[in-house]
Amino acid sequence: MQVLFKIVRQSQNTGPRIQTYQLDVEPGNTILDCLNRIKWEQDGTLAFRKNCRNTICGSCSMRINGRSALACKENIGAEIARLNQISEQSTETESVSRDREKTENSALNALPGAPPRATAPGAIPEITIAPMGNMPVVKDLVVDMQRFWNNLEAVDPYVSNSARKIPEREFLQTPEERSRLEESGNCILCGACYSECNAVEVNPNFVGPHALAKAYRMVEDDRDDQTESRLQNYNQANSGVWSCTRCFYCNSVCPMGVEPLDKIGKIKDEILERSDDQASRSIRHRKVLIDLVKKGGWVDERKFAVMVVGNFFRDIKGLLSLGPVGFQSIKRGKMPLTFEASEGTKEVRSLIEAVQELESKSSKAPKK
Structure with a gap:
């Protein structure tokens, strides 16, 4: 099948522009497969990040048709089906609105037809690919993630065991204790949640959902001995958990099911349990x-x-x-x-x- 790839391209010194490439692809091809072919066969100047190709490293995160996702995980067939489903839902909503308008105003004898599907019969499907949001673009689909990493470092995402002072042995956990860390531990730091975060967009001081998901792992880990000081740090008005707007985008785009919003809520619960209404x-x-x-x-x-x-x-x-x-x-x-x-x-x-x-x-x- 033929597919048009509309890729947003730019460098640090130029504004964004859309460049279109056409490929003959299979429904099972991933977006990353297609980007590789564009680079190898059509345009060697196209820049994007990649590494493992197996949904492990998080390097190939980018915006695919308006949502942040991993290029190695999303395939052509599923993405076109998603676009068609969105188009159908929009058509149904508009149809209901038109029916209501027709009832309220009988003078309208004919209404325009429904908008075209994302992939109209006979038309070549289009997939738009853009760099992640909330981060400066270096070139094409490559973004500068320095602030992303700085914000992660700000929550001190490392287990502290200094109080135990037993360096000769490892700190063992039961399966139950380890299971509490599974979701937050699955984060691959791809940046998808940070890219879509509304709070980061309006508040540059907010550390972001990725950092707070890792922060919750430290709060929940029974081997860590810095829980109280951590909660004080995460309780900061402009940078901590209270800056989250609960827009749910982080949960919806996370490719690993970490559910950062849920982790932020659990940190809030820990803070509220320890504080009265005069704290802040x-x-x-x-x-x-x-x-x-x-x-x-x-x-x-x-x-x-x-x-x-x-x-x-x-x-x-x-x-x-x-x-x-x-x-x-x-x-x-x-x-x-x-x-x-x-x-x-x-x-x-x-x-x-x-x-x-x-x-x-x-x-x-x-x-x-």
Whole structure:
């Protein structure tokens, strides 16, 4: 089958441009196979990273049709099928919207047809390949990952056993202890999660999901003796776990199933367990949110900002900062004067209490 590869090319001194290459490929060929053929047969100047070709090293991570993935893992047939599925879902959504428009406006006797499929019958499929995001481009699909590695180093991703002082023997673990480290230990540092991270895009100080997934491994590892100092480091407002926007992109693109977002959430749980609502605004935000939902089934907007930003009327500067927003909300009728608890408040409260009880038992249980 014929496939068009639209590759975003650039160097440090030029802007991006798209160059198109056409190949005769098999559905089972990987994207990396095709890039190799383009380089060997058509254009030796094309630059990209590769190494193992077996989903182990993480070198060939790049954006394939808008999402970060490993070129050695994605194949042509699966990628074209994915594009067609996305196109079909978009068509269905647009069709529903058009039906609604037709019902509301009977004057519209005819509506334009659905958008073409990603691969229209008879058309040559197209696959767009671009460099990873959130990192400067060196050349073509090669990016500068220095900040990626610096952020990883910032979480000190190494097991510390200095307190034990037993260098003559290894520190053995049971299968159960080792199993708790499997997901985070599977990270191959390909950079896909970092490339798609919305928080990194707007906050250059955020260490990124890859670093915090590795950080959780250190927190969970019973051989490490620096848990408390680690949690203080990961609790930093601008660089640590509270900068995560929970967009879920890191989980969706991870080729190894590490689920960085879940690991960030577990670090947050460890921090919250050790802190009260006066520790920081980020911690207060989480605790106040849970308390208000527990009391009323949903958030009482009249109290939330005052309790979090104003710190229960303790933070005068914080209260003053709420003035402009509060005034505009009242002026536009967006500030509720009363609060009505939700009908399911008792059920919500019982669920929260049940989860809190389970978490309490889990935290008190000794690690084997």
